[in-house]
Amino acid sequence: KDKIIFVFLRQFCDFMVMVLLFAAIISAACGETVDALMILAIIILNGVLGFVQEYKAEKSLAALEKLYTPESVVLREGKEQVVLSENIVPGDIVILRQGDKAPADIRLTEAYNIETEEAVLTGESAYVEKTSAVIDAVKEISAKKNMVFSGTTIVKGRGMGIVTATGMSTEMGRIAGLLDSAGNEPTPLQLRLKSLGKWLITICVGVCAIVSVLGILTGGDVYTMILTGVSLGVASIPEGLPAIVTICLALGVWRLAKYKAIVKKLPAVETLGSTTVICSDKTGTLTENTMVLDKVYIKGRWHLITELTDGDLGVVGKVMAYCHSLRESAGSMLGDPTEAALYNGLKKLAPNLCTTKKIDYENPFDSGRRLMSVLVDQSSLVKGAPDTVISKCDKVLTEKGIQTIDDIARKSLLREVDTISRRGYRILALAYRENIVSLKDMENSLTFGALVALADPIREDAVESLKISAKAGVKTVMITGDHSGTAFAVAKNLGIADNENQIMLGRELEEGVRPIEDIRVFARVSPEDKMRIVRHYKNRGEVVAMTGDGVNDAPALREADIGIAMGMGGSDVTKEAADFILSDNNFTNIVHAIEEGRGIYDNIRKFVRYLLSSNLGEVLTMFIAVLFGFPLPLVPLQILWINLVTDGLPALALGLEKPGKETMERPPRPKSESVFARGLGAKIVVRGCIIGFTAIGIFLGAIMVYGDMTLARTMAFTALVFSQLFYVFDCRSENDTPFSLGFFSNIYLVWAVLISVALQCLVLYNPWLSRVFLTSPLSLEQWGVILLLTSLPTFIGAFWSFSKKKLKNIFEKQEK
Numbered sequence: 001k002d003k004i005i006f007v008f009l010r011q012f013c014d015f016m017v018m019v020l021l022f023a024a025i026i027s028a029a030c031g032e033t034v035d036a037l038m039i040l041a042i043i044i045l046n047g048v049l050g051f052v053q054e055y056k057a058e059k060s061l062a063a064l065e066k067l068y069t070p071e072s073v074v075l076r077e078g079k080e081q082v083v084l085s086e087n088i089v090p091g092d093i094v095i096l097r098q099g100d101k102a103p104a105d106i107r108l109t110e111a112y113n114i115e116t117e118e119a120v121l122t123g124e125s126a127y128v129e130k131t132s133a134v135i136d137a138v139k140e141i142s143a144k145k146n147m148v149f150s151g152t153t154i155v156k157g158r159g160m161g162i163v164t165a166t167g168m169s170t171e172m173g174r175i176a177g178l179l180d181s182a183g184n185e186p187t188p189l190q191l192r193l194k195s196l197g198k199w200l201i202t203i204c205v206g207v208c209a210i211v212s213v214l215g216i217l218t219g220g221d222v223y224t225m226i227l228t229g230v231s232l233g234v235a236s237i238p239e240g241l242p243a244i245v246t247i248c249l250a251l252g253v254w255r256l257a258k259y260k261a262i263v264k265k266l267p268a269v270e271t272l273g274s275t276t277v278i279c280s281d282k283t284g285t286l287t288e289n290t291m292v293l294d295k296v297y298i299k300g301r302w303h304l305i306t307e308l309t310d311g312d313l314g315v316v317g318k319v320m321a322y323c324h325s326l327r328e329s330a331g332s333m334l335g336d337p338t339e340a341a342l343y344n345g346l347k348k349l350a351p352n353l354c355t356t357k358k359i360d361y362e363n364p365f366d367s368g369r370r371l372m373s374v375l376v377d378q379s380s381l382v383k384g385a386p387d388t389v390i391s392k393c394d395k396v397l398t399e400k401g402i403q404t405i406d407d408i409a410r411k412s413l414l415r416e417v418d419t420i421s422r423r424g425y426r427i428l429a430l431a432y433r434e435n436i437v438s439l440k441d442m443e444n445s446l447t448f449g450a451l452v453a454l455a456d457p458i459r460e461d462a463v464e465s466l467k468i469s470a471k472a473g474v475k476t477v478m479i480t481g482d483h484s485g486t487a488f489a490v491a492k493n494l495g496i497a498d499n500e501n502q503i504m505l506g507r508e509l510e511e512g513v514r515p516i517e518d519i520r521v522f523a524r525v526s527p528e529d530k531m532r533i534v535r536h537y538k539n540r541g542e543v544v545a546m547t548g549d550g551v552n553d554a555p556a557l558r559e560a561d562i563g564i565a566m567g568m569g570g571s572d573v574t575k576e577a578a579d580f581i582l583s584d585n586n587f588t589n590i591v592h593a594i595e596e597g598r599g600i601y602d603n604i605r606k607f608v609r610y611l612l613s614s615n616l617g618e619v620l621t622m623f624i625a626v627l628f629g630f631p632l633p634l635v636p637l638q639i640l641w642i643n644l645v646t647d648g649l650p651a652l653a654l655g656l657e658k659p660g661k662e663t664m665e666r667p668p669r670p671k672s673e674s675v676f677a678r679g680l681g682a683k684i685v686v687r688g689c690i691i692g693f694t695a696i697g698i699f700l701g702a703i704m705v706y707g708d709m710t711l712a713r714t715m716a717f718t719a720l721v722f723s724q725l726f727y728v729f730d731c732r733s734e735n736d737t738p739f740s741l742g743f744f745s746n747i748y749l750v751w752a753v754l755i756s757v758a759l760q761c762l763v764l765y766n767p768w769l770s771r772v773f774l775t776s777p778l779s780l781e782q783w784g785v786i787l788l789l790t791s792l793p794t795f796i797g798a799f800w801s802f803s804k805k806k807l808k809n810i811f812e813k814q815e816k
């Protein structure tokens with residue numbers, strides 16, 4: 001982070017300031033002390049303005065970094081607590097789950113199949129198995145199998161351990177020193193504007209040189225002409241642009257935070273506006289994730305959960321009670337919502353079964369395997385996706401005891417799953433195997449016990465958001481590991497899909513035989529399939545936003561144009577890979593984020609339009625005068641003043657516009673589209689010319705009518721300022737007129753304009769300033785002419801767009 005004073009001093013190391021300093025020296029050398037002092041004053045004012053903008057930009061960027069701070073789960077006073085990882089101290093007991101990034105060096109006291117990736121530390125990319133066992137003292141990091149090291153990732157399993165070292169004392173801290181966070185890289189637009197800026201500087205310097213040389217050749221005073229060239233150069237370079245873009249982006253990020261979307265990578269804000277496809281998870285994003293156990297299929301029949309007793313459950317009850325990775329904390333069970341639903345269902349039905357037992361071994365759930373098993377009292381208790389579990393069963397629990405299962409029976413079970421899942425239930429199968437002698441046998445030759453059906457209502461607000469995004473030309477596809485029947489039922493309720501041809505299974509995706517153009521639901525997908533989906537859309541030129549929560553989703557999130565990690569329940573690994581984090585997992589907020597993203601881009605276009613038109617107007621005024629051998633319409637200080645009054649505050653206020661009504665009613669902007677696309681370039685040139693011609697016209701007219709050069713210059717000077725102050729209202733929207741928007745709907749802009757008007761009046765009416773700036777006071781009549789002519793384009797523009805809309809309405813009515 002830069003010290004304030006450096007940010008301030010940096011303002012004066014600019015090319016433009018150098019040029020101005022040069023001008024001040026020339027002025028002083030020619031004995032024009034007042035000019036020299038005024039130029040110095042303007043340099044300082046410009047510097048202060050630049051400083052305020054840049055300081056604000058830096059501060060908001062720094063604050064952004066604090067929006068996302070990693071958290072960890074620790075056990076303190078017997079209770080599980082979520083704390084900021086930076087607040088963890090040696091001695092803390094940390095709970096580690098799949099996908100976590102270890103917040104400190106931790107000695108494991110409990111380890112269930114834990115494997116970590118330590119490449120950051122050892123360079124070794126193979127996963128390392130960990131244990132809680134005691135190990136003789138060893139030196140090498142790789143041999144310390146009962147330690148999990150800060151900064152490494154838990155790729156499998158779960159566990160618990162005591163913190164032995166934090167911060168700089170960890171192995172990581174020792175090796176790396178403090179690792180700097182990646183920082184905020186510039187966005188593509190910022191880069192493009194930067195190169196545009198270079199271009200503009202070249203052109204401006206060229207034009208200004210021509211003005212100076214032509215001026216001198218046509219008999220102008222050398223000193224005045226050089227100073228004019230320099231001032232014009234300074235005025236025509238839109239130096240405020242980069243800082244305003246940054247402020248705009250940073251402010252947008254704040255507004256996004258209100259919608260629970262935490263931006264991690266600044267360029268994402270810009271990409272958001274061009275999103276064409278959202279690939280969304282189902283559970284928790286499109287559904288409420290308040291899962292409830294509703295029905296159980298046991299011994300050939302479906303039962304409502306309320307109809308069952310613990311006697312009906314038998315071994316199945318044991319599976320429900322122990323086969324999970326939930327942790328108890330202060331009387332409730334925390335962890336995977338699917339598992340919690342199952343456990344809480346059991347608790348209502350048979351509370352006596354809900355005890356804790358020693359788990360001898362655990363194969364945790366993994367969305368690739370879709371299966372989980374635990375070893376308790378030599379029995380393997382298994383649950384998982386029905387198709388997977390049923391294929392591993394060779395016996396089934398029936399009314400008449402345990403029977404062998406054949407293909408017909410398997411098919412009939414799968415039909416059962418199919419039928420019930422079409423009602424939107426998430427289905428799990430429960431199975432078991434007794435007398436396990438080898439861990440290898442935990443997941444084969446199982447006995448099928450039961451099917452359970454969990455209900456999870458859809459998010460009502462998502463339905464509305466889906467409509468909005470569809471209108472905005474953004475397609476939403478649902479991606480889920482769930483059964484196709486469940487997926488379709490949910491998608492249909494949400495309005496994402498309306499016929500079953502729009503569903504594709506992960507398996508089909510892998511085979512790649514069916515085209516996926518019209519697919520709206522991908523069911524039974526694995527994390528690798530997610531990658532395929534992203535690639536497919538990207539190959540078609542779409543801009544893809546993809547959500548994810550599991551460890552294995554990280555590569556797909558990285559591949560997507562916009563990776564969105566789930567804030568609740570999402571793993572550290574996905575959060576790290578993501579461009580932004582959705583703290584509340586809510587789909588609606590993805591759509592809000594897209595709207596904000598579009599709004600931010602629109603705002604950037606607004607002030608690019610404003611600044612460039614205005615500067616073009618100024619340059620043109622001077623250029624035409626020199627070209628035709630007229631007297632100069634502005635003196636150098638006046639040029640610098642216009643730049644100061646019009647470029648700073650009003651342009652900044654444009655960046656504070658809220659997204660317009662039509663933001664989500666047009667298709668996404670092509671990703672590579674130029675800032676000047678959709679007619680913006682033409683608008684800039686046309687209005688720039690109008691501003692220039694108006695000023696020249698007023699200048700020449702005033703010479704003819706009043707025959708007073710100082711007055712004519714004052715009028716041209718004031719006309720340029722007011723042209724821009726009226727124009728800034730036009731720049732607020734590309735479709736609406738200032739009249740339909742209401743002049744007061746952006747109150748910052750009104751204030752900015754009022755301040756600029758007051759400053760202009762100061763230069764005209766303060767006797768001292770008026771002497772320095774060579775102005776004379778204006779009469780009512782002269783004010784009238786200036787205000788009328790400078791506001792005319794705004795009125796004409798509004799009238800033109802009003803009549804165009806009216807005519808369009810009439811034609812449309814006639815066509816009907």
Ligand code: ATP
Nearest residue numbers: 281282283338365367370383384385427480481482
């Ligand atoms: P969604 O998009 O709805 O969040 P997902 O892609 O996360 O779904 P997974 O969690 O991978 O889906 O679940 C796939 C299937 O695995 C589910 O349909 C369910 O049958 C089964 N399943 C889910 N959670 C568990 C679990 N904790 N233990 C065992 N099986 C599970």
